[in-house]
Amino acid sequence: MSHLASKFSRRRKTLIGYLTVGYPDPETTLRAARVLGNAGCDIIELGIPFSDPIGDGQVIQTASHRALMNGITPAACLEMAARLRQETDLPLVFMSYYNPVLSYGVGRFCRDCQSAGVNGLIIPDLPPEESGELGAAAAACGVDLVFLLAPTSTADRIAAVCQKSSGFIYLTSVAGITGARDGVPGYLPQFAATVRREARHPLAVGFGISSPAQARAIAEFADGVIIGSRLLQMIEADFSLNRLGEFVSSVRDALDT
Numbered sequence: 001m002s003h004l005a006s007k008f009s010r011r012r013k014t015l016i017g018y019l020t021v022g023y024p025d026p027e028t029t030l031r032a033a034r035v036l037g038n039a040g041c042d043i044i045e046l047g048i049p050f051s052d053p054i055g056d057g058q059v060i061q062t063a064s065h066r067a068l069m070n071g072i073t074p075a076a077c078l079e080m081a082a083r084l085r086q087e088t089d090l091p092l093v094f095m096s097y098y099n100p101v102l103s104y105g106v107g108r109f110c111r112d113c114q115s116a117g118v119n120g121l122i123i124p125d126l127p128p129e130e131s132g133e134l135g136a137a138a139a140a141c142g143v144d145l146v147f148l149l150a151p152t153s154t155a156d157r158i159a160a161v162c163q164k165s166s167g168f169i170y171l172t173s174v175a176g177i178t179g180a181r182d183g184v185p186g187y188l189p190q191f192a193a194t195v196r197r198e199a200r201h202p203l204a205v206g207f208g209i210s211s212p213a214q215a216r217a218i219a220e221f222a223d224g225v226i227i228g229s230r231l232l233q234m235i236e237a238d239f240s241l242n243r244l245g246e247f248v249s250s251v252r253d254a255l256d257t
């Protein structure tokens with residue numbers, strides 16, 4: 001079992017926190033990652049900033065833009081991961097659109113992920129039927145490749161993702177973009193149940209989770225929850241990161257009760 005998958009094998013629900021690397025600056029990303037670990041995240045998702053983040057809402061778009069202005073490249077993200085790896089054992093997962101990976105070089109990227117201690121990749125714009133090259137390169141380096149499913153995914157897409165995804169499967173709560181939302185869509189338990197019938201891997205739900213109560217409700221039918229935009233808003237609101245830590249602890253508590 002991979003290091004990533006092992007974080008789902010325990011009794012508690014898995015909490016994944018997302019940070020855009022280099023937002024608002026690289027030092028804050030490092031401090032925020034430490035806060036996430038100390039406050040109870042099980043996995044840290046690091047977003048590689050990209051100029052055309054088609055799956056992202058306004059908060060992460062702005063964060064990506066700011067990070068790019070700070071000169072953050074895929075190489076800088078790999079360096080950041082390597083630094084984090086020296087101080088934490090938590091799985092690190094990169095979220096990147098496919099374009100930066102392609103321009104870096106698929107094989108080189110996977111090898112460098114392995115050396116940096118990155119455990120998995122989430123590539124939202126890479127459909128399973130086009131993932132042959134990256135899938136092979138990642139597997140050769142022991143890096144999991146996590147695919148996404150949306151509530152609108154067809155039966156064929158669900159089957160393909162269940163077959164190809166490793167580590168876990170990322171279910172988006174809406175067929176839309178990232179960004180904090182209220183409530184839990186009514187179709188979500190059924191969507192998760194449909195995927196679970198075919199899945200060989202744990203299911204984590206992301207997109208729109210912004211409160212402990214939402215996380216708790218989703219944990220009734222999913223193995224993990226992913227929170228991004230809300231964390232970036234907390235960082236923006238309080239650079240001391242106290243609010244970030246308090247928020248993540250409150251989500252952890254909600255998941256544990």
Ligand SMILES: O=P(O)(O)OC[C@@H](O)[C@@H](O)c1c[nH]c2ccccc12
Pocket residue numbers: 018045047055056060095124177178179180206207208209226227228229230
């Ligand atoms: O921001 P949200 O709504 O909490 O969603 C998680 C998300 O941030 C993270 O997993 C992510 C950031 N950018 C993405 C692009 C596509 C898929 C997923 C992501």
